[in-house]
Amino acid sequence: MRCFLCGAAVLKVDEHWDKSLAELMAEAGLRALEDSNLSTVDHVFVSNVYGERLQEQANLGTFLAEELGLKNVVATRVEAGGVSGLAALYSAATVVRSGLSKAAMVVGVEKMSDGTLEESISLMTMEERQEYIGSFGVSQLAEAALLYKEYMRRYKVGAESIAYFSVLSHENSSRCSHAQYQFKLSLESVMNSPMIAEPIHRLEATAPADGAAAIIVVSDDLAEKLDRTNCTLTGLGFSNDLPVAFDREDPLAMEAVSTAGRRALEMAGVSRSEVDFLELHESYSVMSPLMLEALGFTERGQACVKAEKGVFGLSGELPINTFGGLKGRGHPVGASGVYAVAEAFLQLVGEASKNQVAKAERGMVVSMAGLGAYAGAAVLEAVR
Amino acid sequence: MKPLTSRPPFYWRLRPFIYRLEGSRCSVCGHFHPLNRVVCRRCGSRTLERERLNNAGRLVNYTVVHQAQEGFEKTTPYLVGWVEMDDGTNLVGQLTDCDPQDLKVGMTIEMVVRKLRVDGDSNLIVYGVKFRPLVQR
Numbered sequence: 001m002r003c004f005l006c007g008a009a010v011l012k013v014d015e016h017w018d019k020s021l022a023e024l025m026a027e028a029g030l031r032a033l034e035d036s037n038l039s040t041v042d043h044v045f046v047s048n049v050y051g052e053r054l055q056e057q058a059n060l061g062t063f064l065a066e067e068l069g070l071k072n073v074v075a076t077r078v079e080a081g082g083v084s085g086l087a088a089l090y091s092a093a094t095v096v097r098s099g100l101s102k103a104a105m106v107v108g109v110e111k112m113s114d115g116t117l118e119e120s121i122s123l124m125t126m127e128e129r130q131e132y133i134g135s136f137g138v139s140q141l142a143e144a145a146l147l148y149k150e151y152m153r154r155y156k157v158g159a160e161s162i163a164y165f166s167v168l169s170h171e172n173s174s175r176c177s178h179a180q181y182q183f184k185l186s187l188e189s190v191m192n193s194p195m196i197a198e199p200i201h202r203l204e205a206t207a208p209a210d211g212a213a214a215i216i217v218v219s220d221d222l223a224e225k226l227d228r229t230n231c232t233l234t235g236l237g238f239s240n241d242l243p244v245a246f247d248r249e250d251p252l253a254m255e256a257v258s259t260a261g262r263r264a265l266e267m268a269g270v271s272r273s274e275v276d277f278l279e280l281h282e283s284y285s286v287m288s289p290l291m292l293e294a295l296g297f298t299e300r301g302q303a304c305v306k307a308e309k310g311v312f313g314l315s316g317e318l319p320i321n322t323f324g325g326l327k328g329r330g331h332p333v334g335a336s337g338v339y340a341v342a343e344a345f346l347q348l349v350g351e352a353s354k355n356q357v358a359k360a361e362r363g364m365v366v367s368m369a370g371l372g373a374y375a376g377a378a379v380l381e382a383v384r
Numbered sequence: 385m386k387p388l389t390s391r392p393p394f395y396w397r398l399r400p401f402i403y404r405l406e407g408s409r410c411s412v413c414g415h416f417h418p419l420n421r422v423v424c425r426r427c428g429s430r431t432l433e434r435e436r437l438n439n440a441g442r443l444v445n446y447t448v449v450h451q452a453q454e455g456f457e458k459t460t461p462y463l464v465g466w467v468e469m470d471d472g473t474n475l476v477g478q479l480t481d482c483d484p485q486d487l488k489v490g491m492t493i494e495m496v497v498r499k500l501r502v503d504g505d506s507n508l509i510v511y512g513v514k515f516r517p518l519v520q521r
Contacts, residue, residue, distance in 0.1 A: 121453040132418045135395065135402050136477045136512055137456060137500045142464040143476060145447035150466075153445075196451035197464075242425060246466060246474045 003096045004223035005380065006230040007036025007216035008342035013180035013330030015113040016210040021048075021055045024212040025109040026067035032105065032214035032342075033068070037228050040070065041216065043095050043104035046077045047088035048334035050123050054114045064107055074101070081127040081369025082281055083238070084108070085337015086376035090236055092217040103218045108338025112208035120208040123333075124283070127370035129244055141205065141284075143244075143371055145197035147251060148286040152199070154252065155301030157289075159199045163190045164307055165288040166204050166327050172314055173324025175354040180209050180330030204285035204327075211332035213339040231348035235270065235379030237263025243373040254294035256375035257368055261295040264377035270362055272296060275379075277319040277347060277357045279340035279365040282326050291366060292320070295377075319357050322347060337367040341378060348382040392508055402512040403497050405437040405475075416473040439495045440518060441469035448484050455501045467493050467515050481516040492518040 009031030016024060025046060033041070046060040057063070061075030074095075080087040085108045092104035112120055124140045125133060133143070151157065167187050173179035185203060193203040223230050239259035245251040265272065278297070282288040289303030297318060298306050306312065312320040323329045323343045326336055344363040346352040352360075361382050368375045400406035401419050408417045410424035411431040417424070421432055446465040456462065463479035465487075479487070480498050493515045500510045 116454075118452055118454045118457055121451060122455075125453055129418075131394075131398055132401070133476065135398055135500075135510075136514075137459075137462070138464050138476050138478065139449070139453040139456075141451060141453075142447055142449050145449070146445050146464070146466045146476065149445050149447065194450065195448070197447050197449045199447075202451075244476075246476050247425075251474075 002220065003093050003233050004218050004220065004230045005215050005233060005341070005345050006218050006223055006226050006228050007032045007038065008214065008345040009035060010178040010213045010339055010342050011211055012178045013209045013211035013332055016111070017113060019210070021051060021057060021109060021111045022063050022067050024111060024210065025060070025064050025107045028109065028212035028214040029064060029068050029105055029107045032216050035228070036216040037226050038103055038216060041073065041103040041105040043074045043092065043101045044070065045088040045091045045104065045106045047084040047106065047108040047338055048077055048110060049079055049081060049084055050110060050112065050333065053123065054111060079334070080374055082283065082333060083337065083367045083369045083374050083376040084334045085339070085341065086236070086238070086365065086367045086378055088338065089215070089217070089233070089341055089378060090238065090376070093233055093236060096217050096219050102222050103216060105214060105216055106338055107212060107214040108335030109212040110332035110334040111210045112332060113210050115208065117208060127373060133244060140371065141197045141200065143246070144284040144286065145200050147245060147290070147371060148199055148284065150252060151286055151290065157301065157304050160187060160191060161304035161308065162286050162289065163187060163201065163204055164304065165282060165285045166190045168307060168312060169282065169321050169325045169327035172322055172355055173328025176323040176329060179324045179328055180207070181324070181328050200284060206283055206326050206331035209330040209332045211330060211335045211339065213335050213342045215338060215342050215345060229349040230383055231345055232381050232383060233378060234381050235264040235266070235268030236377070237261065237267060238374070238376045239263065240374045241372055243370055245371045252290060254290050254372040256372050257291050257294040257366060258296070260375040260377040261364070261366055264364065264379045268379035268381070270379055275318070275362050275364045276360045277322050277363045279322065279344060279363070280320055280325060281336070281367045282321065283331065285327070288320065291368070295366065314355065314357060322352065322357055323355050337365070337376070340365040340367065341380070344380045348380055392506070395508070395510060405495060405513060406434060407437065408432040409435040416471060437473060438470040441467045441493055443487060443489060443491050443493050444468050444474070445489060446479060446487050455503065459501065465493065465515050478514045479516065480514040486517060494518045
């Protein structure tokens, strides 16, 4: 699976009251196209989760094509909960690799400011089984809190050690110009923020956000002709699990994440130790340690210890969430995976500015839907 | 847009599970599934039987929820428990008839049917399963 990423765009994650879903995706798409020096693409894939609920808009692929003045192109929306971005990348990579496409555009977009905070909690719960979880009056947030407590109990880890992952994310988002939250957080302020579902504090979860990001995927031939530094996509892996965490043998195992990560690394022929940075899907602070452990980057129960030693900082052994991740950069759900891929691209072409990871050769992006219901992983490598 | 969860047929269809914890048990491996199933998600068998779960179990863990989802704004703070029923099936649901200080991990709980919420538009009263600490009489 080798194809090239030759352009990317990231809009600031924000509450874009004055911009529509269509305007956001058009702006990101156009900027990525300009960045790639291409004049057009033949496929567009829109990654979006809540458009039909919040904007009552379906058929987003066609609307993006219209916004960009593209005619006679293949245009689809891709949805797989939190994995939507990587699922759209998978679509783009497979059409490019198969020869059906010379250049494909992936745009991730979400506009959550059209809803209330309560609605966003309900929207996240759409990744769970509504007929059971939703109808019992349980939210994904409450389930995440139960996993958090189980993690603390099983590994004898204090809440502060888990909350520290929010501090880490903000450390990186504080210097990122497209981040929702461009400021640092102290551990004290995280721990003093209101409890939203004990033991999860408000500053350990994401907030509703609007955003759009885009990438351009091209074939080997076309990449050679373009006057643009690019990076290669060398591995992709996906895997499902039982959607509701408490139905699994071990709700903390995150087996879908393990399998997706292993598959992506195997496809790329890369070992874990060769990964220079990692973009995670920390929809709640505890998801960072859970994912790091499921991916095998640390032993079970050891991620917090490593975090406190500085391993995951921007200049650490394995930087994570280099632009702030879901917590700091922001989590416009359908766009988040595309943001992570675009950020990995920026790292690998050396355009990450103040967030640059030194000597970044290989990066890995891991996304998950629900609390490990479905997972996707991508390995990207610099071209030298 | 009208939320799915305020559509009466949605709840009408779910009655066996959300009022009585009826689901499908695999005749081969014994795994219990909420709701109707045609294939066992654990072993892949296609022989499943309708079954009603036992009413009792134990509390594995719980949380106090302060940030509500839509329709639950007026019920915060509310309690959510992770319970293991007597047959080993794990479920999550709201806890009722108790305060957080009454709860102890491992305590016996039982299933009850309670009002969950009243839908704003149609005034549909939504009932469903909750769990409460079992009181010894």
